[in-house]
Amino acid sequence: MNALDIEQGQRPVEPFLEVEGLTKVYGKQQALNGVSFTVQAGSSFGLLGPNGAGKSTTMKILTGVIKANEGSAKLFGKDVSKDQSVVSKYIGYVPQEITLYEQLSAYDNLYFFGQLYGLAGQTLKIRIHEVLEQTGLSDRSKDPVKTFSGGMKRRINIAAALLHRPKLLILDEPTVGIDPQSRNHIFDMIRSLNQAGTTIIYSTHYMEEVEALCDEIAIIDNGLVKAQGGLGELLERYGRKAIYLEIGGKVNPPELTQVDQVIKEGAGWILETEHVSEVMKSLLLMASQRDWDVKQLEIVRPSLENVFLTVTGTALRD
Numbered sequence: 671m672n673a674l675d676i677e678q679g680q681r682p683v684e685p686f687l688e689v690e691g692l693t694k695v696y697g698k699q700q701a702l703n704g705v706s707f708t709v710q711a712g713s714s715f716g717l718l719g720p721n722g723a724g725k726s727t728t729m730k731i732l733t734g735v736i737k738a739n740e741g742s743a744k745l746f747g748k749d750v751s752k753d754q755s756v757v758s759k760y761i762g763y764v765p766q767e768i769t770l771y772e773q774l775s776a777y778d779n780l781y782f783f784g785q786l787y788g789l790a791g792q793t794l795k796i797r798i799h800e801v802l803e804q805t806g807l808s809d810r811s812k813d814p815v816k817t818f819s820g821g822m823k824r825r826i827n828i829a830a831a832l833l834h835r836p837k838l839l840i841l842d843e844p845t846v847g848i849d850p851q852s853r854n855h856i857f858d859m860i861r862s863l864n865q866a867g868t869t870i871i872y873s874t875h876y877m878e879e880v881e882a883l884c885d886e887i888a889i890i891d892n893g894l895v896k897a898q899g900g901l902g903e904l905l906e907r908y909g910r911k912a913i914y915l916e917i918g919g920k921v922n923p924p925e926l927t928q929v930d931q932v933i934k935e936g937a938g939w940i941l942e943t944e945h946v947s948e949v950m951k952s953l954l955l956m957a958s959q960r961d962w963d964v965k966q967l968e969i970v971r972p973s974l975e976n977v978f979l980t981v982t983g984t985a986l987r988d
Contacts, residue, residue: 686711686869687732687838691741694727694893701727702738703893709886711837714860714870716884718877718978724893725873726766729842732871733763745838758787762836766843768823772816776807776826779815783830794833801829804862806855821852828856832863839863840871845879857883877974887974889981896981901974908980909972912942913949918963924956938966 685708692705702724709715717725730736732743734750734757742749748756770779777798784794802808805825815823824844831839841860845853860883864870872883880887881901888898897904915923916938923932923939928949933940943949946969957964 685709686713687743687745687871688747689728689732689741689743692728692731692738692743693740694724694731694736694738701893702731702741704741705890705893705895706741707888707895707898709838709869709871711869712864712867713886714864714872714884716880716887717871717873717890718875718880718887718974719890720875723875723890725875725890726842727893728890729763729765729840729871729873732840733757733761735763735765759834760837762831762834762839764824764828764831764839764841764844766846768820768827770815770823770826770830773814775812775814776802776818776829777811779826780830780833784833787834789833797833797835801832804832804859805829819849819852821848821855824848825852825855828859836868838869838871840873842873843875844872845874845876877978881974889978891982891984897977904977905972905974908977910942910970910976910980911944911946911972912940912970913946913953914966914968914970915939915941915953916964916966917957918965921962924953926952928952940970 687709689705689707692702693700694702705724705728717728719725727736731738732750734754737751742751744750745756745760750757771782774782780798780801781794784797789797799808802811805828807822807825807829810818810822815826818826828841828844844856860870860872870883872880874880884901886898886900887904889896897908899907914935916936923941926941926949928945929941929943931942933942941949950969953967956962957967
């Protein structure tokens with residue numbers, strides 16, 4: 671597999687990006703402990719984990735900002751730590767920290783970053799115009815960045831990462847501390863880029879963002895990827911299968927052999943079971959026979975939060 675295959679629109683059989691056994695130690699602190707995952711071309715890949723899980727360290731290694739102590743990250747089969755040209759040509763990186771020159775205008779910031787990517791002349795001017803359109807900031811192009819909101823600064827940061835038309839766009843927590851309008855604009859932009867063929871890696875600790883944007887997810891905690899797969903696959907494999915039952919009056923929870931665990935929740939109970947259909951039928955029959963005043967009876971939809979709890983042993987935390 672090579673870059674030419676991607677540029678000609680051929681979907682590679684091998685992973686577009688292959689990350690294998692990344693470890694990183696800062697002094698006595700182990701930030702990564704063997705991180706491995708694969709990303710297919712054209713996918714929108716979510717790296718989900720709490721603050722301190724190792725997401726930003728992983729992103730920095732993928733973009734050549736820092737080097738791993740062990741392991742490798744290969745794009746088009748080339749190790750990014752050994753071939754910086756692959757990074758500069760094919761990867762756009764939006765770091766968690768906003769990196770702009772506050773005194774300069776949005777246009778001048780983009781002109782500076784465009785030159786770093788090797789763009790110049792009319793080509794650079796056209797690309798600046800295009801990315802300002804994409805980010806919805808054309809009307810503010812001449813204003814100093816210091817006058818922008820946090821969300822607008824983030825959008826200019828994304829615009830800078832898009833100037834050279836990267837094949838892979840890496841975004842590290844791009845919606846932290848921004849306004850809802852910018853958040854929605856970033857979401858729309860990511861969907862549009864992905865539909866046009868740009869591969870996305872989206873790092874976040876917000877589950878709802880992963881569910882909204884990503885077709886593939888890796889859950890990372892304590893410097894290690896705990897699970898990877900499509901959302902539906904992860905929900906099926908790790909999600910809690912359960913029924914919620916709420917009955918009026920003083921009624922004890924029903925005892926059924928096919929129910930693994932009964933958990934009190936609000937005014938009712940969560941009945942965890944691998945046999946949802948059979949248990950639902952039994953409950954309906956019992957409700958009729960015992961004349962229950964059923965307030966609520968429904969299958970509990972597996973959630974990504976429950977998946978995270980299952981694979982890490984703890985709830986997702988900020």
